[in-house]
Amino acid sequence: xxxxxxxxxxxxxxxxxxxxxxxxxxxxxxxxxxxxxxxxxxxxxxxxxxxxxxxxxxxxxxxxxxxxxxxxxxxxxxxxxxxxxxxxxxxxxxxxxxxxxxxxxxxxxxxxxxxxxxxxxxxxxxxxxxxxxxxxxxxxxxxxxxxxxxxxxxxxxxxxxxxxxxxxxxxxxxxxxxxxxxxxxxxxxxxxxxxxxxxxxxxxxxxxxxxxxxxxxxxxxxxxxxxxxxxxxxxxxxxxxxxxxxxxxxxxxxxxxxxxxxxxxxxxxxxxxxxxxxxxxxxxxxxxxxxxxxxxxxxxxxxxxxxxxxxxxxxxxxxxxxxxxxxxxxxxxxxxxxxxxxxxxxxxxxxxxxxxxxxxxxxxxxxxxxxxxxxxxxxxxxxxxxxxxxxxxxxxxxxxxxxxxxxxxxxxxxxxxxxxxxxxxxxxxxxxxxxxxxxxxxxxxxxxxxxxxxxxxxxxxxxxxxxxxxxxxxxxxxxxxxxxxxxxxxxxxxxxxxxxxxxxxxxxxxxxxxxxxxxxxxxxxxxxxxxxxxxxxxxxxxxxxxxxxxxxxxxxxx
Amino acid sequence: xxxxxxxxxxxxxxxxxxxxxxxxxxxxxxxxxxxxxxxxxxxxxxxxxxxxxxxxxxxxxxxxxxxxxxxxxxxxxxxxxxxxxxxxxxxxxxxxxxxxxxxxxxxxxxxxxxxxxxxxxxxxxxxxxxxxxxxxxxxxxxxxxxxxxxxxxxxxxxxxxxxxxx
Ligand SMILES: Cc1ncc(C[n+]2csc(CCOP(=O)(O)OP(=O)(O)O)c2C)c(N)n1
Ligand SMILES: [Mg+2]
Numbered sequence: 001x002x003x004x005x006x007x008x009x010x011x012x013x014x015x016x017x018x019x020x021x022x023x024x025x026x027x028x029x030x031x032x033x034x035x036x037x038x039x040x041x042x043x044x045x046x047x048x049x050x051x052x053x054x055x056x057x058x059x060x061x062x063x064x065x066x067x068x069x070x071x072x073x074x075x076x077x078x079x080x081x082x083x084x085x086x087x088x089x090x091x092x093x094x095x096x097x098x099x100x101x102x103x104x105x106x107x108x109x110x111x112x113x114x115x116x117x118x119x120x121x122x123x124x125x126x127x128x129x130x131x132x133x134x135x136x137x138x139x140x141x142x143x144x145x146x147x148x149x150x151x152x153x154x155x156x157x158x159x160x161x162x163x164x165x166x167x168x169x170x171x172x173x174x175x176x177x178x179x180x181x182x183x184x185x186x187x188x189x190x191x192x193x194x195x196x197x198x199x200x201x202x203x204x205x206x207x208x209x210x211x212x213x214x215x216x217x218x219x220x221x222x223x224x225x226x227x228x229x230x231x232x233x234x235x236x237x238x239x240x241x242x243x244x245x246x247x248x249x250x251x252x253x254x255x256x257x258x259x260x261x262x263x264x265x266x267x268x269x270x271x272x273x274x275x276x277x278x279x280x281x282x283x284x285x286x287x288x289x290x291x292x293x294x295x296x297x298x299x300x301x302x303x304x305x306x307x308x309x310x311x312x313x314x315x316x317x318x319x320x321x322x323x324x325x326x327x328x329x330x331x332x333x334x335x336x337x338x339x340x341x342x343x344x345x346x347x348x349x350x351x352x353x354x355x356x357x358x359x360x361x362x363x364x365x366x367x368x369x370x371x372x373x374x375x376x377x378x379x380x381x382x383x384x385x386x387x388x389x390x391x392x393x394x395x396x397x398x399x400x401x402x403x404x405x406x407x408x409x410x411x412x413x414x415x416x417x418x419x420x421x422x423x424x425x426x427x428x429x430x431x432x433x434x435x436x437x438x439x440x441x442x443x444x445x446x447x448x449x450x451x452x453x454x455x456x457x458x459x460x461x462x463x464x465x466x467x468x469x470x471x472x473x474x475x476x477x478x479x480x481x482x483x484x485x486x487x488x489x490x491x492x493x494x495x496x497x498x499x500x501x502x503x504x505x506x507x508x509x510x511x512x513x514x515x516x517x518x519x520x521x522x523x524x525x526x527x528x529x530x531x532x533x534x535x536x537x538x539x540x541x542x543x544x545x546x547x548x549x550x551x552x553x554x555x556x557x558x
Numbered sequence: 559x560x561x562x563x564x565x566x567x568x569x570x571x572x573x574x575x576x577x578x579x580x581x582x583x584x585x586x587x588x589x590x591x592x593x594x595x596x597x598x599x600x601x602x603x604x605x606x607x608x609x610x611x612x613x614x615x616x617x618x619x620x621x622x623x624x625x626x627x628x629x630x631x632x633x634x635x636x637x638x639x640x641x642x643x644x645x646x647x648x649x650x651x652x653x654x655x656x657x658x659x660x661x662x663x664x665x666x667x668x669x670x671x672x673x674x675x676x677x678x679x680x681x682x683x684x685x686x687x688x689x690x691x692x693x694x695x696x697x698x699x700x701x702x703x704x705x706x707x708x709x710x711x712x713x714x715x716x717x718x719x720x721x722x723x724x
Contacts, residue, residue, distance in 0.1 A: 122580060123587045127630045130576070147630060181572065181633040305624030308617070 002168040005134035005160065006035040009098070012141030013042050015173050018069050020045050020060060020424055021098075022053040024080075026073025028113060029100030031165035033071075045424065045453075048445040050077050052417035054084020055443070058093050059418025062404045063379055064425035065218060067094040067148050074100045075113030078159070079120065083411055085155045086124040090408025091239060092216055094153035096144050097125075104132045104161045117159050126154030132161050134169035146177040151184030152303040153216055184302065188319030188327060196274070196298045196315045197331035203272035203296075205340045206232045209255065212239030212407065213277015213301060214321050220244070220400040222325035223276065231334045233344045235263035237278050239407040242397035252344060253353075256284035257544045258389040261351035264542070264550035266344060270295040277301060277321045280310040281408075290549025300324045351542070353393040354557050361535040362510050364462045368394040371432060371460060374517040378430040378458070379404065379422050383415035383439035385469040387462035389540045391434045413442030416459065420446060423455045430458065437463040437487050444496075450527045451501045457527040458520050459502075461493055464536045472539045497529035505530045560615035564593070566638040566645065566716050567622070569608040572631040573599055581608060581632075584625050590614060594647075596713035605633065609715045638716050645716035649694050650676075651685045651701050652708040664704055671697045682707065 003011065009032060013021065022045045025033045036044040047053035050072045057068030068088075072081050078099040088095045102111045118128050127147050129140045137160065144156040200206060208230075214223050220243045227234050227250055235252040236244050246253055255263035264286075267273065273295045278284070280299075285291040288310060299306075299313040300321060307316040317324055355365040364387060371380075372395045380395055382388040382405040397403045404422060406414040419433040440461050450457050467485040474482055497504030503523050507516045507530060520528045541556025571577045578597055585592050593611040600607045612622060619637070626635045638645075651673075655661040661683070668675065668685050671693065677684035687697050691714070698709070 118576060119579070122583050128576075179630060182630045303628070305621065305628055309621065 001171055003171045004031065004035065004166060004168055005137050006031040006165040008134065008137045008169060008171050009141060009160070009165070010035045010039055010042060011171055012138055012173060013069065016067065016141070016145045018042050018067070020421075021069045021071050022047050022056040022060075022421065023071030024048070024050050024053055024073070024077060026077045026100065026113070028074035028102055028162050029071060029077065031162065032098070032100065032160075046449065047417065048448050049443065050080030051083050051413065052443050052446040054081045054095075054097065055087065055411075055414050055417035056421035056446070057095055058084060058088045059381060059404060059421030060425040061088070061093050061095055061421070062418070063401055063422035065401065066425070067096055067145055068421060069096050069098065071098045072100070073113070074102055074117070075115045078115055078117040082120060082124070085121055085157070087406050087409045087411040087414060088155040089124045089126070091212060091406065092153050093155070094149040095155040096148050097155055097157045099157065099159045100165065101130065101159045101161045103163045107132075107161065117157065121157050124155075125157050128157035128159065130159045131164050134164050134167045137164065137169070138171060138173050142174045142177050143179060146179070147182065151182070185304075185318050186320045186323050188300065188317040188324040190327070192315055192317045193324065193327050194331065196317060197328060199272055199296055199298060199315060200230065200232075200274065200332055200335070203335070204337060205270045206272040206274065206335060206337065207252075207266050207270045208232050208234035208274045208276065209237070209267075209278050210234060210240050210243050210276045211237040211278025214240050214243040215400045217277060217302070217321040218400070219277070219320075219322035219325055222322055222329065225329050226325050226332070229329060229334070230332050231341070232274070232337070233266060233341060235259070235266065237281070237284060237407075238392055238405065240278065241392060242400045242402040245398040246396040247398060249345075252348065254392055255550070256281075257286070258393070258540050258542065259284075260348075260353065261542050261553055261555055262344060262347040264544065264553050265347050267292045267295070268549070268551040269343075273297050275299045275301075276325065279306045282310070285310065285550070286544045286552075287547055287549045290551060351555060355538070356557060358535055358538075360509065362507065362513060362532055364464065364532075364534040364538055365390050365394055366510060367460070367462060367513055367532045367534060368434070370513050370517055371434065372396060374514070374521060375430055375432050375458065378402075378432040379426060380432050380434060381405070381415045381419040381422055382434045383436050384410045384412045385436040385439060385467070386464070386472065386538075386540050387434055387436045387468070390462070412436075412439040415439065416443050416450075417446040419457050419459075420450050420455060423457055430456070432458045432460065435459060435461045436468065437461055437465060437490055437493070438467040440493065441490060447497065447500045447502060447527060447529070454526045456524040459527055459529040461529065461531045462534055463493065463531050464534050464538070465490070466536060469540070471537070475537070475539070476545075493529060493531040502526055503528040506533065507531065508533045560617065562613050562615055563619065564611065564613045564639070565619050565622075566643070566714060567610045567612065567626065568636040568638050568717060569610060569626055569632060570600075570634040571606050571608055572633065573604050573606045574631060577606070577631045578608070580629050581610070581626065584629070585612070585622075588621070590618060590622060594711075594713035596715050609713065611714050636718065638718060642719050643716050644719055645690055645714050646688055647691065647694055647712055647714045648686065648688045649698070649709065649711045651687065651698070651706055652682055653685070653701055654681060654705050654707055655683050656681055660704065664701070667700055673697070
C-alpha cells in the first residue's frame with residue numbers, strides 16, 4: 001500500500017509501540033503533525049518549547065524504560081532540541097528525535113530555517129539519519145529504535161526532508177533489523193567472569209559500586225541477589241539510586257563529591273571494587289591519584305570504551321549487567337568479611353547525612369526529609385543544584401526508575417518537563433518534582449501542558465533565592481564574590497502558578513511544611529506548586545572539593 | 559606521560575555520506591590527531607576502506623580503537639600495528655626544471671627512487687613515487703634541495719599480510 005512518508009513514519013512508530021510523541025510544530029514538520037492529527041494510538045503531546053519536549057521524552061524513557069520520542073521542525077526547532085539530546089546522550093537514555101528538514105532541493109542552500117542538524121548533533125547522539133526519500137523511512141525507523149534501545153542506549157536522530165514526508169512510497173516495515181557494524185556484546189566472557197568470582201572470594205575489604213547501567217539494563221533484581229548472596233557492602237551512584245534499596249543495612253548510600261562519608265572512606269580503604277554499570281566519573285572518584293589506591297578493580301560495562309578510560313582495571317568484563325550478574329550469581333557465596341562490615345557500620349553510624357536547624361528558617365534538608373516522609377513511594381524527578389544533592393541524600397530510594405535526574409550533563413531545566421513525561425508513562429504513580437528556583441524558571445513554561453492535561457504533578461521548589469550550588473562554590477572558593485547568582489528578583493512562584501492555572505502555595509515557616517505537603521497530596525486534578533522559601537545560604541555537605549581525594553571529604557558538622 | 563606510539567588503523571565502513579565526518583569528529587572532539595587519512599571505495603561498492611594513521615600513548619590508542627568500534631557505520635577495525643602488515647603511500651611532486659642540466663639530474667635521482675615522470679613541461683615536471691614512509695621521506699628531502707613547487711600525498715594505505723587476522 002502506498003502511503004505518504006509522514007504516514008509511514010507514524011505507522012513505524014506504532015510498530016515500535018510508541019504511546020507518546022512530544023513536540024512543537026513548525027513548517028518543515030507540518031506533514032508529520034498533520035498525520036498525527038487524526039491519530040489515536042500514538043498520542044501527540046504539544047509542549048511549549050522543544051527543549052521541554054525533549055526532556056519530556058527523556059523523562060518518559062527513564063520512568064518506563066521505553067524509547068522516548070520527540071518531534072520538532074527544522075532550524076530553530078532542531079537546535080532547541082540540542083540540550084535535550086545531549087542530556088539523554090550523557091545518561092544513555094533511549095530516545096528517538098525526529099526533525100523536519102527543508103525540501104531536498106534546498107538542502108545546502110542556507111534556505112529559510114535550514115540547519116545541518118546531523119552536523120550539529122553528531123557528537124551528542126548514538127547515531128543519526130538524514131532521509132531524502134520516502135522509501136527509506138520504514139527501514140530507518142526500525143533501525144533507529146533498535147539502536148536507541150539496545151547495547152548502551154542513547155538518542156538517535158532522524159532528520160526528514162519535507163518532500164520525503166509528503167511523497168508516497170510503499171509501506172513495508174522490516175520484521176528484523178541486522179546492522180553489520182552494530183552487534184552489542186550482551187554476554188560477558190566466561191573466563192573473565194570466573195576471574196572476577198575468584199577475586200571476590202579472596203577479598204577482605206570488597207565493595208560493590210553500582211551505577212545507572214544497572215537501571216538501564218533492568219538488572220536491579222540481579223544486583224539485589226548478588227549483594228545479598230555475597231553480603232558485600234554496596235554504594236550506588238547518583239544515576240543508579242534505587243537499584244539497591246537505600247534502607248538496607250548493606251547500603252552505604254551514594255559516593256562522590258556530595259556522597260556519604262561512609263562510601264568515600266570505603267573506596268579509600270577497600271581492597272576490591274566491583275563496578276557494575278558505573279563509569280568512574282570524576283564526580284565520583286575525586287582525584288584519580290588517590291582513588292581506591294589499594295583496590296583491585298573489576299569493571300562490568302556494556303560499553304568497552306568506558307572500561308579503563310579513567311581508572312586502570314584488573315578484570316574488565318564487557319557485557320550487559322543483567323547477563324553478567326546472573327552468571328556471577330552462580331559462582332559467589334557469602335563473603336567472610338565481618339571486620340570490614342563492622343568498619344562500614346561504624347562509619348555509617350558516625351557520619352550520617354546531617355544538618356543544623358538555623359532559628360526559625362525552613363531548612364532545605366528538612367523539607368526534603370518531609371517530602372520523603374509524605375511521598376516515599378513517589379517517582380522523584382530532581383533538577384540540578386543543591387536541591388538535587390539534598391534530594392539524593394535525604395530521600396531513601398528503594399526501587400529502580402524511582403529517581404530521575406540529569407546526572408551526566410547536569411542540565412538545569414530538566415526536571416519539570418521530565419516529570420511530565422514520567423507522569424504520562426506512569427499514570428498510577430505519584431510524581432514529585434524537586435526543583436530549584438534557578439532551574440525551575442528555565443523551563444517554567446512547561447507548566448502549561450501539565451495543567452492542560454490535568455497532570456497531578458507535585459512541583460516542590462526549594463527556593464533559596466540563589467543559584468545555590470554556584471553560590472556555595474563562590475562562598476568556599478571565590479571569597480564570597482556572589483557574581484550572577486542572586487535570584488531575589490524572581491517572581492512569587494506561588495502567585496505565578498495560580499496565574500498559569502495551577503494551585504500555588506507559599507511556605508515560609510517550618511510548621512507549614514507538613515500541612516502544605518498534606519494539602520498537595522489531596523490535589524489530583526492538576527499540578528500543585530509549593531514554593532518553599534528556605535534558608536538562603538545553606539551548603540551541601542559532605543563535600544569532596546574539586547581535585548581532592550575522597551578521603552579528604554569535608555564532613556560539615558562532625 | 560607514557561611513551562607515544564604511531565598506529566595504523568584499517569577501518570572498514572559503510573559507504574554512506576557522513577561516515578567520514580563521524581570518524582573525523584571522533585578525533586577532533588577528543589583532541590586526538592590524525593597524521594594521515596585515506597578513504598576509498600573497495601571492490602564491494604557498499605564498503606569503504608579507511609586507512610588512518612594516528613599517535614598517542616597506549617591508553618589513547620585503546621580509546622581510539624574502542625570509539626571507532628562504537629560507531630554504528632564502522633564494520634570492522636584493525637590495529638595494523640599489532641600484526642605484520644604492508645603499507646604504501648603515493649606522492650606527486652612538481653619540480654621546477656628551468657635548465658636542462660638540472661632536469662637530467664632530477665631524472666637520475668627519480669630513477670633511484672623508481673619514480674615515474676607523469677607530466678613534463680618546458681620548465682616543470684611531475685613525478686610519481688610510491689613507497690613506505692621512510693622511502694618517501696628520503697625522496698622528499700632530496701627533491702626539496704631542487705625546489706619543490708607543489709606536493710600531494712595520498713596518505714598511507716595498508717593491510718595485514720597473508721591471511722593474518724588479529
Ligand atoms: C543549563 C545550565 N546552566 C548552568 C548550570 C550551572 N549550574 C549548576 S547548579 C546551578 C545552580 C542551580 O540553581 P537552583 O536551580 O536555584 O538550585 P540550587 O543550587 O539553588 O538548589 C547552576 C547555575 C547548569 N548546570 N545548567
Ligand atoms: Mg536556588
